[in-house]
Amino acid sequence: MMTKRLTEAEKSARYAAQCTNLRLKPWQEPPCVMGDEPMRGTEDERRSMELRRRMIDAGIDPWHPDPLAALKAADQ
Numbered sequence: 001m002m003t004k005r006l007t008e009a010e011k012s013a014r015y016a017a018q019c020t021n022l023r024l025k026p027w028q029e030p031p032c033v034m035g036d037e038p039m040r041g042t043e044d045e046r047r048s049m050e051l052r053r054r055m056i057d058a059g060i061d062p063w064h065p066d067p068l069a070a071l072k073a074a075d076q
Contacts, residue, residue: 006063017065022051031055032063 006014011032018030028044031052038045052062058074060067 011063014063014065018067021066021068031067034062 015030015032018024018032019028022030024030025044029048031048034045034049034052036049038049051067054071055062055064055067058071060070060074064070
């Protein structure tokens with residue numbers, strides 16, 4: 001599956017949308033910016049990395065603005 005390359009403005013908007021839709025605290029990172037290796041080893045980071053893995057496994061772009069809604073739709 002080919003994904004469109006996002007502009008910096010699109011990335012910024014999707015980052016903000018993920019933070020809002022996931023109700024993240026200011027210190028929590030959304031799945032769109034997580035890598036494959038933990039940086040800090042926190043529980044918040046582990047949850048975000050797991051969400052990113054679930055998205056990728058379901059064929060969902062990690063930059064999707066509403067990860068939980070996308071996963072729910074993919075399950076149906």
